[in-house]
Amino acid sequence: MKKIVAKKHLGQNFLQDAEVIERIFDMAEVTPSDWVFEIGPGTGILTFRLVDRVEKLLAIELDHQMVTRLQEQFVDSKSVSILEGNILDIDLKELLEISGFSEHPYKIIANIPYYITAPIIRTLLSLTYQPVSMTLMVQDAVADRLSADPGDMSLLSLMAQYYATVEKKFFVPKEAFDPVPKVNSAVIQITPRRAYDSEEDRKVFRLARAGFSARRKTLANNLSSSLSVSKEEVEAKLVQLGLRVDIRAQALSVADWGNLQKIF
Numbered sequence: 001m002k003k004i005v006a007k008k009h010l011g012q013n014f015l016q017d018a019e020v021i022e023r024i025f026d027m028a029e030v031t032p033s034d035w036v037f038e039i040g041p042g043t044g045i046l047t048f049r050l051v052d053r054v055e056k057l058l059a060i061e062l063d064h065q066m067v068t069r070l071q072e073q074f075v076d077s078k079s080v081s082i083l084e085g086n087i088l089d090i091d092l093k094e095l096l097e098i099s100g101f102s103e104h105p106y107k108i109i110a111n112i113p114y115y116i117t118a119p120i121i122r123t124l125l126s127l128t129y130q131p132v133s134m135t136l137m138v139q140d141a142v143a144d145r146l147s148a149d150p151g152d153m154s155l156l157s158l159m160a161q162y163y164a165t166v167e168k169k170f171f172v173p174k175e176a177f178d179p180v181p182k183v184n185s186a187v188i189q190i191t192p193r194r195a196y197d198s199e200e201d202r203k204v205f206r207l208a209r210a211g212f213s214a215r216r217k218t219l220a221n222n223l224s225s226s227l228s229v230s231k232e233e234v235e236a237k238l239v240q241l242g243l244r245v246d247i248r249a250q251a252l253s254v255a256d257w258g259n260l261q262k263i264f
Contacts, residue, residue, distance in 0.1 A: 015045055015111055017176035027169045027189055028109055028135040030054060035101060037131065039087050039110035044070050046109060051080055058099050062086050088119055093128045102129040111137040118156055125163040126196040134190040143168045143186035150253045155212045161254045162204065165191045203261045211249035219249050237263050
């Protein structure tokens with residue numbers, strides 16, 4: 001079979017390390033009764049190992065060449081569906097309903113393109129039909145940001161942790177991929193714990209975007225300038241919540257942001 005050449009514009013780096021793959025399956029706690037939604041199967045290195053371990057496998061891939069190759073190889077498999085599409089553009093609610101995943105617990109496993117990590121995670125956390133868990137390969141530095149504790153929080157970590165528990169599971173060296181990327185990777189596990197609410201989301205992240213607008217400034221200064229509220233009024237609200245008036249956005253916990261939006 002003709003060798004697959006990675007497409008740089010799609011951010012393709014193909015996982016090659018079998019030991020890493022087994023660790024991913026261990027972290028995801030893959031069982032024979034599982035339904036798995038795989039995003040970006042690429043050459044199918046995870047797909048081929050998953051098909052005999054789960055009850056049903058749904059995979060979506062953007063690269064037409066990869067899709068054709070995988071569909072040909074799984075043409076006789078009734079438990080595998082390979083679809084072509086962009087995870088950020090497709091109607092995932094409809095896809096999950098048509099495939100039956102809306103009525104069955106399922107897990108997401110993915111080696112996602114690093115250049116669109118944040119949009120993909122936000123899309124998945126806003127799904128109407130939430131997975132039991134998401135086991136994702138991301139850049140190592142991004143894994144640290146996503147799983148950060150108060151003191152090192154960012155808009156990205158707040159976005160993920162507001163809706164889910166995020167754990168960095170293990171480090172993956174760049175040499176585990178072909179072609180070898182410039183950065184190391186890590187496997188994270190995201191476990192949804194709160195249903196997406198568009199109105200609540202709008203309120204919380206309106207504040208959060210304002211709060212993180214200038215990282216070196218205090219939260220009071222950022223909220224005052226972004227929301228056209230006096231600094232004194234903002235400081236009074238912070239004191240009401242038991243927070244220091246000189247606190248910075250990165251020091252707030254997820255619970256702090258939830259409480260803050262209730263009084264703004």
